Amino acid sequence: MxxxxxxxxxxxxxxxxxxxxxxxxxxxxxxxxxxxxxxxxxxxxxxxxxxxxxxxxxxxxxxxxxxxxxxxxxxxxxxxxxxxxxxxxxxxxxxxxxxxxxxxxxxxxxxxxxxxxxxxxxxxxxxxxxxxxxxxxxxxxxxxxxxxxxxxxxxxxxxxxxxxxxxxxxxxxxxxxxxxxxxxxxxxxxxxxxxxxxxxxxxxxxxxxxAKSPLAVAGTKLAMNFARDHGTDESLRQMAVLQSAIFDPADLLAAVQAWQTRRDPDFDGLPPLFELETPRAG
The missing domain is CATH 3.90.226.10 (2-enoyl-CoA Hydratase; Chain A, domain 1)
Structure with missing residues (x-):
C-alpha cells in the first residue's frame, strides 16, 4: 500500500x-x-x-x-x-x-x-x-x-x-x-x-x-509506559491489575512446549479494536 x-x-x-x-x-x-x-x-x-x-x-x-x-x-x-x-x-x-x-x-x-x-x-x-x-x-x-x-x-x-x-x-x-x-x-x-x-x-x-506472544508484548508495553509516567508504588499496583487481566495460561503453555520441542511457538493474535462507525444518512 x-x-x-x-x-x-x-x-x-x-x-x-x-x-x-x-x-x-x-x-x-x-x-x-x-x-x-x-x-x-x-x-x-x-x-x-x-x-x-x-x-x-x-x-x-x-x-x-x-x-x-x-x-x-x-x-x-x-x-x-x-x-x-x-x-x-x-x-x-x-x-x-x-x-x-x-x-x-x-x-x-x-x-x-x-x-x-x-x-x-x-x-x-x-x-x-x-x-x-x-x-x-x-x-x-x-x-x-x-x-x-x-x-x-x-x-x-x-x-x-x-x-x-x-x-x-x-x-x-x-x-x-x-x-x-x-x-x-x-x-x-x-x-x-x-x-x-x-x-x-x-x-x-x-x-x-x-515471534513472541502479542498479548505478552502488548502488556509489557502498557506496563513500561505506565511506569515511565508514574511512581514505583502506583506502577506496581497497576501491574497487579494488568497481569490479572491479561495473564493467559494458554500462551505460557505454548511457549514452554515450543521451547521443549525446539520449535517456534504459535500464538493467537490480538483482536481488532472496537470503534464506533459514523451512521449512514438515510
Missing part, C-alpha cells in the same frame, strides 16, 4: 512504513501528519500487526516540518485573541496526537534512522519504542534555531531517553548529535554501517518481537 508520503508493506505480522519523499528530504506537511496517524491507527485497530518498523528513503530520515506548509498553516496558529488561542491549542493537540499514536499503539515501534533526523523527525523518533541508526545519522532539535520552542513531544520524551543535561543541551543549542554520540547517550540502541544493514537489523528485531 502506498501514498504520496508513505509506502506500507505488511508481512507475517510485521508492518514496514517507509517515508517516501526523498527528493524533499521527507519533510512533514499536513498530509504527512494525518497520513502517519491514520496508518498507525489502522494497523493497531486491525490487530494483525505485532511490530512496526518505520524507515525512510533518500539521504535523510526527515528534515522535519515543511516550512512552506508551516507558513500556510499560520492561520491555524493565530494567537491574536483568547478565542484564537483556544483554537491554537486545539490545532496543536491534533498535531501532537499524530505522534502519540506511536506511543499508544499495542505493538512496539522500531525507528530506523539514516542521515538527518531533524526537528519533527526527532519528535517522531522519540515517540517510538526503539531507535536504531546508520553511521551517517545525526539528530538535531532545530526549533530554537528558527525561533520557536519544540512542541510535538520531543521535549517531554527526550529527557527520559537520554541524560537530562544532554537533552537540555540539544534543545537549547540545536547542536547536531552524531550516531556514536547518540549511541553513547542511549538515544539509539545500535549503529549500523549503512542504510541497508540498518533496515536489515530493524526487520530482524521486528521478527524477534513478532
Amino acid at each position: 502506498s501514498s504520496h508520503h508513505f509506502q506500507l508493506d505488511i508481512d507475517q505480522g510485521i508492518a514496514h512504513l517507509q517515508l517516501s519523499r526523498p527528493d524533499q528530504f521527507n519533510v512533514m506537511d499536513r498530509a504527512f501528519f494525518t497520513g502517519l496517524r491514520d496508518h498507525v491507527r489502522a494497523l493497531d485497530q486491525g490487530g494483525e500487526v505485532r511490530a512496526l518498523v518505520i524507515s525512510s528513503t533518500g539521504k535523510h530520515f526527515s528534515a522535519g516540518m515543511d516550512l512552506q506548509e508551516f507558513a500556510r498553516m499560520m492561520g491555524d496558529f493565530d494567537t491574536g485573541s483568547p478565542r484564537r488561542r483556544l483554537g491554537f491549542q486545539h490545532a496543536l493537540a491534533g498535531l501532537m496526537n499524530c505522534f502519540d499514536v506511536l506511543d499508544k499503539a499495542r505493538f512496539p515501534v522500531i525507528c530506523a534512522v539514516q542521515g538527518g533526523c531533524i526537528g519533527g523527525g526527532l519528535d517522531l523518533a522519540a515517540a517510538c519504542d526503539i531507535r536504531l541508526c546508520s553511521a551517517d545519522a545525526f539528530f538535531c532539535l532545530q526549533e530554537t534555531q528558527i525561533g520557536m520552542t519544540a512542541d510535538l513531544g520531543v521535549l517531554q520524551r527526550l529527557g527520559r531517553l537520554i541524560p537530562a543535561g544532554a537533552a537540555r543541551q540539544m534543545a537549547y543549542t540545536s547542536e547536531r548529535v552524531g550516531a556514536e554520540r547518540a549511541l553513547a547517550l542511549g538515544l539509539v540502541n545500535a549503529v549500523l554501517p549503512d542504510a541497508g544493514t540498518l533496515l536489515q537489523r530493524a526487520m530482524e528485531l521486528a521478527r524477534e518481537i513478532a
